[in-house]
Amino acid sequence: MSEFALEITNLKKTYDSDVVALKGINLSVKVGDFFALLGPNGAGKSSTIGIIASLVTKSDGKVKIFDIDTDKDFPKAKRLLGVVSQEINFNNFEKVIDIVTTQAGFYGIPLKDSKLKTEMTLKRLGLWEKRNEQARSLSGGFKRRLMIAKALIHEPKLLILDEPTAGVDIELRREMWEFLKEINAQGTTIILTTHYLEEAEQLCKNIAIIDHGELIENTSMKDLLSRLDVQGFVLDIDNPLDEPPSIPNFPVTLEDSTTLNVVIKKEQSINFLFDQLTAQGINVLSMRNKSNRLEEMFIEMVNKN
Amino acid sequence: MNRRSEILVSLITLIRKEIKRYLRIWVQTLVPPAVTMSLYFVIFGSLIGPRIGTMDGLDYIQFMIPGLIMMSVITNSYANVVSSFYSVKFQKSIEELLVSPMPNWAILVGFVMGGVSRGVLIGCIVFCVSLFFYPSFTIVNPLLTITVLFLTAILFSLMGFINAIFADSFDDISIIPTFVLTPLIYLGGVFYSINILPDIWRNISMANPMLYVVNTFREGMLGVSDVSIPFALAMIIFFIVTLASTCLFLLHRGVGTRQ
Numbered sequence: 132m133s134e135f136a137l138e139i140t141n142l143k144k145t146y147d148s149d150v151v152a153l154k155g156i157n158l159s160v161k162v163g164d165f166f167a168l169l170g171p172n173g174a175g176k177s178s179t180i181g182i183i184a185s186l187v188t189k190s191d192g193k194v195k196i197f198d199i200d201t202d203k204d205f206p207k208a209k210r211l212l213g214v215v216s217q218e219i220n221f222n223n224f225e226k227v228i229d230i231v232t233t234q235a236g237f238y239g240i241p242l243k244d245s246k247l248k249t250e251m252t253l254k255r256l257g258l259w260e261k262r263n264e265q266a267r268s269l270s271g272g273f274k275r276r277l278m279i280a281k282a283l284i285h286e287p288k289l290l291i292l293d294e295p296t297a298g299v300d301i302e303l304r305r306e307m308w309e310f311l312k313e314i315n316a317q318g319t320t321i322i323l324t325t326h327y328l329e330e331a332e333q334l335c336k337n338i339a340i341i342d343h344g345e346l347i348e349n350t351s352m353k354d355l356l357s358r359l360d361v362q363g364f365v366l367d368i369d370n371p372l373d374e375p376p377s378i379p380n381f382p383v384t385l386e387d388s389t390t391l392n393v394v395i396k397k398e399q400s401i402n403f404l405f406d407q408l409t410a411q412g413i414n415v416l417s418m419r420n421k422s423n424r425l426e427e428m429f430i431e432m433v434n435k436n
Numbered sequence: 437m438n439r440r441s442e443i444l445v446s447l448i449t450l451i452r453k454e455i456k457r458y459l460r461i462w463v464q465t466l467v468p469p470a471v472t473m474s475l476y477f478v479i480f481g482s483l484i485g486p487r488i489g490t491m492d493g494l495d496y497i498q499f500m501i502p503g504l505i506m507m508s509v510i511t512n513s514y515a516n517v518v519s520s521f522y523s524v525k526f527q528k529s530i531e532e533l534l535v536s537p538m539p540n541w542a543i544l545v546g547f548v549m550g551g552v553s554r555g556v557l558i559g560c561i562v563f564c565v566s567l568f569f570y571p572s573f574t575i576v577n578p579l580l581t582i583t584v585l586f587l588t589a590i591l592f593s594l595m596g597f598i599n600a601i602f603a604d605s606f607d608d609i610s611i612i613p614t615f616v617l618t619p620l621i622y623l624g625g626v627f628y629s630i631n632i633l634p635d636i637w638r639n640i641s642m643a644n645p646m647l648y649v650v651n652t653f654r655e656g657m658l659g660v661s662d663v664s665i666p667f668a669l670a671m672i673i674f675f676i677v678t679l680a681s682t683c684l685f686l687l688h689r690g691v692g693t694r695q
Contacts, residue, residue, distance in 0.1 A: 184531075184535045185694070186531055186695065187695045188695070206439075206538075210537050212535070214535050216528070216531055220528040220529055221527075222523075222527055223527070233449055234532055234536075236449025236453075238442075238446070238536050239441065239442025239446050241445050242445075281532070
């Protein structure tokens with residue numbers, strides 16, 4: 132058994148329009164990992180996934196799925212791979228159950244077995260009650276679930292999700308997170324691209340960032356977060372202020388008369404900040420992170436690149 | 437399960453899906469050819485036909501039946517594949533096939549078999565309709581008739597597949613049927629024998645590929661033809677092999693299917 136679920140070597144892609152999407156990416160994802168592939172729009176994430184899934188033809192480089200070279204035996208590699216595309220890619224006029232059963236058939240699963248597998252998968256994703264409805268009548272969230280059901284029907288060992296929670300409400304997003312955590316715990320390696328950095332932070336063990344077709348970071352989530360130097364906090368106070376309080380070494384700004392923004396360095400003590408505020412007669416009612424920590428670092432990295 | 441069985445299952449799945457697709461919308465796919473051909477039989481066969489007299493020594497309606505069946509087979513097998521394959525491209529559901537381990541040849545065979553089944557089914561429906569208007573019709577050479585029926589449906593399904601590969605819009609899938617196929621079919625001996633034409637038009641007609649398909653089928657059904665049957669069969673098989681190879685090459689290169 133291979134150590135890696137996915138190995139990408141010097142992957143390049145130049146489209147017919149001369150747009151260079153990938154400039155030679157090297158990436159390895161270990162078996163059992165929950166891996167985030169991040170990057171701004173047009174960075175090359177979808178091109179990378181497209182090549183792995185054979186929806187995009189590569190210009191150069193190698194892709195191995197569980198040690199199977201896709202140039203040598205792509206069909207064998209495809210049996211181990213499930214892909215949830217960014218855009219809806221099923222016939223909206225077909226019934227939910229038919230879409231999933233047909234997908235199973237495309238993977239060579241006989242009709243009798245595929246009916247059983249379809250029932251199990253649809254039940255698992257909360258779609259069984261909607262099995263006889265046309266796909267077009269489903270809500271956006273259920274369409275996303277259907278995409279995942281299709282990708283899981285042949286029980287892949289590597290699941291790639293290209294922005295699976297885009298446009299999905301918070302409740303459903305959380306449900307999906309739980310589901311993905313569950314199948315990852317059962318042994319499925321997952322690669323996720325997302326614009327919600329909170330999602331990556333919550334779910335993923337390792338992370339790679341692509342920008343302008345190049346890999347600018349490839350590390351563990353823990354390591355990445357430990358590199359954060361500063362964090363922004365929002366403090367709600369009870370008595371309105373006209374101007375922000377002056378606290379040595381703590382830049383404080385007023386968002387409005389009862390809301391303060393504070394930037395705290397990693398080595399600074401939050402206790403000291405509260406002591407200073409108390410000394411100035413400012414009572415703090417509540418405190419929260421100003422924005423996602425990973426988001427700050429991501430923007431910094433991309434801007435630097 | 438071995439690789440061969442897997443491919444067979446995936447191929448059967450695709451063929452089943454294709455057949456279900458056109459049967460689900462039977463009012464749009466199966467009824468119109470029956471209605472249109474009934475009108476042809478009524479107007480050209482029963483009303484105008486007796487005034488025309490005989491064609492190649494046959495009643496005019498009798499002469500027309502193989503041509504009208506072929507016309508239906510050609511247009512429907514072509515239309516089925518071009519619209520189905522372009523639709524899966526348009527809806528992106530082609531990704532369901534591309535991410536699966538199905539080989540390109542199985543994808544091609546699946547779509548072509550969908551087109552062939554519809555073409556042959558329509559051919560049978562039109563033949564049944566024709567029996568209402570000419571009940572004494574008998575098929576002279578059933579083996580040749582069935583062979584040409586299937587070969588023609590395969591040939592035009594392949595053409596439809598290539599059209600769909602290059603199509604970028606719904607306009608692109610109607611241009612060839614409207615401006616190329618229909619005129620060639622009408623001028624390809626469906627309604628007349630080229631022996632009634634002046635020499636120059638007869639010679640020009642010999643360059644029309646539809647003439648060979650229609651006349652070979654007429655030879656099978658009625659035993660009369662304006663062309664050499666071995667030559668026509670060889671041409672049909674040659675074009676099937678050439679077009680199938682082209683389709684596989686285009687799929688392998690990802691033209692129109694992969695970015």
